[in-house]
Amino acid sequence: MGHRYKVREIAQQSGLSEATVDRVLNNRPGVRENTRAEVQQAIADLDKQRAQLRLNGRRYLIDVVMQTPQRFSDAFRGAVEAELPTFAPAMLRARFHLWESGATAATVEQLARLRGSHGVILKAADDLAVAEAIDGLVEAGTPVVTYTTDVPNSLRYGYVGIDNHGAGVTAAYLMHQWLSAGAASANIAVLITLSRNVFRGEGEREVGFRSALRGAGLDVIDVTDSDGIDATNERLVLDALRRHPEIEAVYSVGGGNAATVAAFEKLGRACRVFIAHDLDADNRRLLRDGRISAVLHNDLRADARLALRMILQARGALPAEPVRPVPVQIVTPYNIPG
Structure with a gap:
């Protein structure tokens, strides 16, 4: 089976000979483990470069939909806005739909009103109507990532947040x-x-x-x-x-x-x-x-970065990576981060 990159490309990236790369790709004996690791690293680097080329000049509009107290939505909005430029050369913009209280119907109505969205970061109740609204967006080509609280019985692309x-x-x-x-x-x-x-x-x-x-x-x-x-x-x-x-x-x-x-x-x-x-x-x-x-x-900027990355993965603009629960930090008066 052919590899997604030519042997010559991998050899150039790794600095190894084409013969060595060919032995690694075909799992032939007589190759040291560190040489195999160099080839795998070269392939990973080529994947990143290909992703950068796919992102070049692309524009994405991301919607953040959250029912949550303003103190939390303000903090998460700041985290998202700080992370948007890190996805260059792609250009990401965000629209925020934030409110503090109300019935589940408000979330469903807001999701139905979205136009031109390339992806949604959603904090919402685990409700059948919300799940159906998520499914409608996904089936129409708009990936949804749930944040801090999940709606697992939906077609959402994934969940970001702590265990x-x-x-x-x-x-x-x-x-x-x-x-x-x-x-x-x-x-x-x-x-x-x-x-x-x-x-x-x-x-x-x-x-x-x-x-x-x-x-x-x-x-x-x-x-x-x-x-x-x-x-x-x-x-x-x-x-x-x-x-x-x-x-x-x-x-x-x-x-x-x-x-x-x-x-x-x-x-x-x-x-x-x-x-x-x-x-x-x-x-x-x-x-x-x-x-x-x-x-x-948990680090809100890391959360925002992961949620944005997952949306780009769902759209095929970035390679898929495994997602793990975000680690929780125990903060006391003596280790408050800056």
């Missing part, structure tokens, strides 16, 4: 360690706050958290449907604190952390451990002030 179940387990591990290391943890409850239970990613975090705490002797009390908006979240948390005087710790899945801290302070209640997600402006300030204990964070 949400693993993040919940990590939060539970930290919670148990810190509470066990302090005063007696008997009869202590942990409050878990979610923005909306239709988001698959948040549900996976909650399931991981609850399952890892099982048997630890800690009750878990949840509040949800705040959309991560501060005013709504503060009202819900105040109500939960009044009904449950045993709450002494928080795992924030859905944001609104400044409001949660304010609710504890209004009632004169101490929060022994507070674990949150995403290193947005609010969480940076709360970490520095010692109001929250740790943030489970």
